[in-house]
Amino acid sequence: MKRIVLLTAVAALFACEKKELPKPFTGNGSANTISVSMGSDYANQLFFQLSSETVIAQNERSIWDLAFESGADGREIMLNSAKYMAVSITNETSLSSVNGTTPVTWLYDNSKGMPDSLALHDWELNKVYILDRGQSTTGAALGKIKFHVTALTENDYTIEWGTLSSSTFTTSVIAKQHTHNASFFSFNNGGATVSIEPPKDQWDLCFTSYTYYFVEEETPYLVTGVLSNRNLVRIYETNAAFESIDYAFASTLAFTEDLDVIGYDWKFYDFGLETYIIDSEKIYVVRSVENRYYKLRFLDFYDVNGAKGTPSFELEEIVP
Amino acid sequence: MLPRLLFVVFLLLSIGANGQSLLSVVAGDSNQPIPFVPVSFMDGTTPIFSATTDDRGSYTLSAAVFEQHATITYTAEAEGYEPQTGTVRNGENRQIVLLPEASSLDEFIVTGQLSDRKVDDAVQKARVIDRKTIDAKGAVNLRDVLLSELNIRISQDQVLGSGMSLQGMNGQNVKILIDGVPVIGRVDxxxxxxxxxxxxxxxxxxxxxxxxxxxxxxxxxxxxxxxxKKKQTRSQTAQLNSYYETVGNYNLDAQFSFNLKKSQLQLFGQRNYFDGWINGDPFMEFPKSKVADSGRYQSWKPKMQYQAGVKWIVPIKNITLTPYVDYFYEKIHNKGLPRAPQFNSAFDDYYYTNRLNQGIQINAPLNDKFKLQGVIAYNYYERIKNTYIVNLNTLDRQLTTTAGDQDTTRFTSLMSRLSFVNNEEGKRFRYEFGYDVNHETAFGQRILDKQQAITEAALFTNMEWQFNKLIVKPGLRATYNSSYRSSLTPALNLKYATTKWNYRLGIASGFRSPSIKELYLDFVDINHNITGNLHLKPEQSIHMQGWIGTRRMVNEQPLSVDVNGYYQIVQNKITLAQDETGVQFSYFNLDAFEATGMQAAVEYRPGKHQFRAGFAYIGTKSNLTIDRFAFSPEVTATASVFWKKPGLIFSTFYKYTGRVQIYLQSVEGDPVSSFINDYHLLDASVSRSFLDKRIVATIGGKNLLNVRSVGVSNNDTGAHAGSATSTPVNWGRSVYVKLQFNLKSKK
Known part of the structure; x- marks a missing residue:
């Protein structure tokens, strides 16, 4: 009896978790892998240059509000969708008659970036617009602003603005930077232009958060991914094998002008596993600002420490 | 002439003029003699010898024995009966009436009672799952035992654990107590x-x-x-249980109790290891080292549990104080899937739970009429989550830095309940009044200022009037809560019983106070904006139920039938919803929830066999079900058959869980309906005891129909049609072996 007792006791105590055995490395060890870090709360916008494979500029994403198109005949005004900004159109032309008590409909810029799909595409001189400045990187609401454009010339925009409830207003002049896609303006510190994008012929991809409008769910939502330079950069998404993509293939592709071809959906969140999973089937062919071709495929959304917000990807130039 | 002569001889023998004593053992429930009952004889506390009754349950003590011992103390012990002790002198005859073990015929309950009550006598209908049933089910924990119970449904979350619903209402509306002390640790x-x-x-x-x-x-x-377990009657006992299940469960527990003067110390230790399971695992496999590839992921996570406890039962005059400490540790390892596309790293989560329960139970009979009973307890619960990124090539690991990956949640509860009970035998009117105080704290990253506390204090009273066959039991509780101030909770239960029929009627109010999370949640980041609401009121319910039962003998064996119908409405249900700004989410007293249904149970106990069958029909209705009840049926069947000759007990447990319609809110806020498919669960076991119950061996099969998960389907024909998933129910078919070793000293 004692022996049986001892035997069963030992048998039951013997079972425990066994150490795993390491698994050999798998993957394309020779590929050119690049990692760029936006921060685990996606705090930064990164401007990436394909030719040098480096981030040539970066900024905290909430430090600007509006981008004003910089061409001599440019007139588009874009919201900072990286912080979930929205605009509401009023029928007033006087700032003091808008105080926010009327019901508002919030409009968002379409992430494709086509001028006619921008919320403020049809803006009119002196008409008052209410801006929801969105949220900070920690999720705090940044408040509301009312503004109108009082003048537009070849060289600058003049706007008048104030907080939603205020009756005193500020006038700001935003100079058009012709070397850039847009001039960036912040309502912080009494209103000032800020330097965000590098010159338009120097960068290709922007790693950033942006607002995507989910059509089925009728919900705008802050996503994280890649938008392209609206000046010349064109992208094509394919499921072709990464290795098989060559110059002949790339040069005949029907590129679109959409800014969000790469977008956010090269990864998805698995609620069961509670992690982001990379969709490695998606290959992107990029025609750069220098008119060169690259192929790109994502490998990861986490850094070596397991922090999210650090996309890593394979990048190869496609040469004839 | 001859018969008369024999009669005289017999008479002489039995009067024992020349000395000798006849002991006859009979069963208290049937008045039939019990054959072959072991009887031990002592002189005071010194053992003399042991013997066994004959096939008519009799044993004769010869006169010779009495020459050395004037008075002999005997103890008769038969399986299934309470042992009986008495004394006998030379020439006296004794009829020893053995009463069946409490659990085998009359089940007692204490929950909500003024004092221990037979289940059949209690005003409120209650169900008792006794130790025999727990053992026959091979149940290790509460999930295992409730899996095949009527009117209860178990849900499985592979990270948070096993939840439940009762009468169609989810687990946050079910109070779980251990000896009357609430179990804490309600994560979600x-x-x-x-x-x-x-x-x-x-x-x-x-x-x-x-x-x-x-x-x-x-x-x-x-x-x-x-x-x-209550105070052991023996001065020393030791029990060892080992349990192996082919799915990968390795459990061992040991229990000791011994008397220290008049008090009794009970010690307990347990170790449970589960090596995890995923569909496709081999039927039986012992833990071994494996390569860290995609096979490392398991849907049922491996876990290790340790538990240890001490209970000291101290009688001081007629007061019994029982201080106790119980510690529980659990470690769950969620091994992540190697991450695509290169599969060289994985995220691993560890979940550690620590529970420490301690307190003193007080039972003080003041005199024949009054007693004080209660408990003071402090419970501690802590759950730690750690996430590592593991390099699968080197197996190096590192804590991740993403917000929320490393998390600690802590709950404590300091509670006391004490009631003054008037429980005089034979009185028409009996009552209790008492207090119930609970001070709870919660600590966590997502709680406002990291830590919050609420205090709830209540006075309550229960009364019982007996008018012949009618018992009227009203009750009232006045609660003060530090967040919502006060509420009154009344209840009224009636019971009318004849010898064959009993009728019960109950109307009671219930409530659920807003949890600390619902009051103080502070979860704001780029994708969330959820805050608690300090102005929440408790959820309030009205519950009505009726029971009709009958007890009768069929072929001289007891048969019982019980039928029940109930209806419950919960008002002010606490719901997560968008606030008026449309930006924030918070908790509001918004919805109503209704549950209704019926159940029927039949039980037949011929001899030592037992057969039970049950049927339930459970309906629920919320604001999402569009003004109608969604019903789901259930069937249970249990058989326990005693095969006398080899001494084997066969048990089977079957449960059918019907298809459940569930209603959810879509992203657009519209009601979406979906269903969880039906399934059947079947368990069986056979057990036998050896060496006078010193070893009890049980072999059983669990989940014999091999149900692992059931389909969940979305009926919505709109945008989200066709998404079909499944929800886990159980791991695969498995076989277990359980050995119990008992060592008991003499009295």
Whole structure:
């Protein structure tokens, strides 16, 4: 009896978790892998240059509000969708008659970036617009602003603005930077232009958060991914094998002008596993600002420490 | 002439003029003699010898024995009966009436009672799962035992653990108590039932319908009270249980009790290891080292549990104080899938749970009329989550830095309940009044200022009037809560019983106080904006139920039939919703929830066999079900057959869980309906005891129909049609072996 007792006791105590055995490395060890870090709360916008494979500029994403198109005949005004900004159109032309008590409909810029799909595409001189400045990187609401454009010339925009409830207003002049896609303006510190994008012929991809409008769910939502330079950069998404993509293939592709071809959906969140999973089937062919071709495929959304917000990807130039 | 002569001789023998004593053993329930009963004889406390009664249950003590011992103390012990001790002198005859063990015929309950009551006599209908049933089910924890119970459904979350619903209402409305002390650790409202081990549990009492008068918050749908083992009658006992299940469960527990002067010390230790399971695992496989590839992921996570406890039963005059400490540790390892596309790293989560329960139970009979009973307890619960990124090539690991990956949640509860009971035998009017105080704290990253506390204090009273066959039992509780101030909770239960029929009617109010999370949640980041609401009121319910039961003998064996119908409405249900700004989410007293249904149970106990069958029809209705009840049926069947010759007990447990219609809110806020498919569960076991019960061996099969998960389908024909997934029910078919070793000293 004692022996049986001892035997069963030992048998039951013997079972425990066994150490795993390491698994050999798998993957394309020779590929050119690049990692760029936006921060685990996606705090930064990164401007990436394909030719040098480096981030040539970066900024905290909430430090600007509006981008004003910089061409001599440019007139588009874009919201900072990286912080979930929205605009509401009023029928007033006087700032003091808008105080926010009327019901508002919030409009968002379409992430494709086509001028006619921008919320403020049809803006009119002196008409008052209410801006929801969105949220900070920690999720705090940044408040509301009312503004109108009082003048537009070849060289600058003049706007008048104030907080939603205020009756005193500020006038700001935003100079058009012709070397850039847009001039960036912040309502912080009494209103000032800020330097965000590098010159338009120097960068290709922007790693950033942006607002995507989910059509089925009728919900705008802050996503994280890649938008392209609206000046010349064109992208094509394919499921072709990464290795098989060559110059002949790339040069005949029907590129679109959409800014969000790469977008956010090269990864998805698995609620069961509670992690982001990379969709490695998606290959992107990029025609750069220098008119060169690259192929790109994502490998990861986490850094070596397991922090999210650090996309890593394979990048190869496609040469004839 | 001859018969008369024989009669005289017999008479002479039995009067024992020349000395000798006849002992005859009969069963108290049937008045039939019990054959072959072991009887031990002592002179005072010194053992003399042991013997066994003959085939008519008799044993004759010869006169010779009495020459050395004037008075002999005997103890007769038969399987299934309470041992009986008495004394006999030379020439006296004794009829020894053995009463069946309490659990085998009359089940007692204490939950919501003024004092121990037979289940059949209690005003409120209750269900008791005794130790025999727990053992026959091969149940290790509360989840295992409730899996095949009527009117209860178990849900499985592979990270949070096993939750439940009772009468169609989810687990946050079910109060779980151990000896009357609430179990804490409601992560997301539910208590993980697989963390409640049953090794030291003597029986489980389930009361359906509110017990809020006695137990306060959360006792809306019902109360599950686990009663730990009582004082052992022997001066020393030791028990060792080992359990192996082919799915990969390796459990061992040991229990000791011994007397220290008049007090008794009970010690207990347990170790449970589960090596994890995923569909496709081999039927039987012992733990071994494996390559860290995609095979490392398991849907049922491996876990290790340790538990240890001490209970000291101290009688001081006629007061019994029982201080106790119980510690529980659990480690769950969620091995992540190697991450695509290169599969060289994985995220691993570890979940550690620590529970420390301690307190003193007080039982003080003041005199024949009055007693004080209660408990003071401090419970501690801590859950730590750690996430590592593991390099699968080197197996190096590192804590991740993403916000929320490393998390600690802590709950404490300091509670006391004491009631003054008038429980005079034979009186028409009996009553109790008492207090129930609970001070709870919660600590966590997502709680405002990291830590918050609420205090709930209540006075309650229960009364019982007996008018011949009618018992009227009203109750009232006045609660003060530090967040919502006050509420009154009344209840009224009636019972009318004849010898064959009994009728019960209950109308009771129940409530659930807003949890600390619902009051103080502070979860704001780029994708979330959820805050608690300090102005929440408690969820309030009204529950009505009726029972009709009959007890009768069929072929001289007891048969019982019980039928029940109930209806419950919960108002001010706390719901997560968008606030008026449309930006923030918070908790509001928004919805109503209704549950209705019926159940029927039949039980037949011919001899030592037992057959039970049950049927339930459960309906629920919320604001999402579009003004109608969604019903789901259930069937249970249990058989326990005693095969006398080899001494084998066969048990089977079957449960059919019907298809459940569930209603959810879509992203657009529209009601979406979906369903969980039906399934059948079947378990069986056979057990036999050896060496006078010193070894009890059980072999059983669990989940014999091999149901692992059931389909969940979305009926919505709109945008989200066709998404079909499944929800886990159980791991695969498995076989277990359980060995119990008992060592008992003489009295």
């Amino acid at each position: 409202g539910e208590i993980d039932l697989s963390q409640i081990n049953l090794a030291t549990i003597e029986r489980i009492e389930i009361v359906e319908g509110p017990s809020s008068v006695s137990y306060g918050s959360n006792a809306l749908a019902g109360t599950i009270n686990l009663i730990t």
